[in-house]
Amino acid sequence: MGVGNLLLSAAILFSGNTYARMQDISDYLKLPILCKSQFYALQKRYLFPVINETWISCQIGVLDGLSREPKMVLSGDGRCDSPGHSAKYGTYSLMDVDTGLIVDFVVLNKADPSVKNSNAMEPMGLKQCLSNMKKWNISINILTTDRHKTVRKILRVEFPEITHQFDLWHFCKSIIKKIIKAWGKK
Incomplete structure (x- = not known):
């Protein structure tokens, strides 16, 4: 897997965009990008677990602090x-x-x-x-x-x-x- 594919998948996801919108832009620019199935596979395998782990870590910190209130x-x-x-x-x-x-x-x-x-x-x-x-x-x-x-x-x-x-x-x-x-x- 290329690092660029992972970074592009992350940029699309974290910016709130969709694969379809990015595909349209790349088509206009004649810029080849990863295919749709690869995009979703990268999200599922790498990005979602990192997001979930980060959320749980932050939530534990927030709730631990708030439980003292x-x-x-x-x-x-x-x-x-x-x-x-x-x-x-x-x-x-x-x-x-x-x-x-x-x-x-x-x-x-x-x-x-x-x-x-x-x-x-x-x-x-x-x-x-x-x-x-x-x-x-x-x-x-x-x-x-x-x-x-x-x-x-x-x-x-x-x-x-x-x-x-x-x-x-x-x-x-x-x-x-x-x-x-x-x-x-x-």
Whole structure:
């Protein structure tokens, strides 16, 4: 394997680009690059393991430091790979509000038997992240999320010790919708 192929694969991945975009650029330049299967093989064999190892190392350091804090203020949100109700993959992330560090995240797949549908991915992700926080003995005082109904119920029923607050942006967005709806009726 050439070092250039590995570096090019890393550059594409770490810059957030896709192989297809890089292939288009190389075609215009008449610049030969590694083939698609080689690109994905390099990602799988070398890049993903390094990324995973680095993430775990950093997460352990962050969680170890945060576990000494008496109470944490976190913010959580889910994100899906496509809009609407047809997402195949989703992530849920928890961020420490004071430091801006991501303390945990999970990747969810609609094909997982424990995930009923794409709407269930956000609540499932939240539960997994909060379970991980308990494993690390991290006490959460306040958690800010969007206004997802199932998330509200989970926090109210399963985690009553956590003060649940709404993200101001989502809260204002819902108020604006109600005002617009009320004005439309008059």
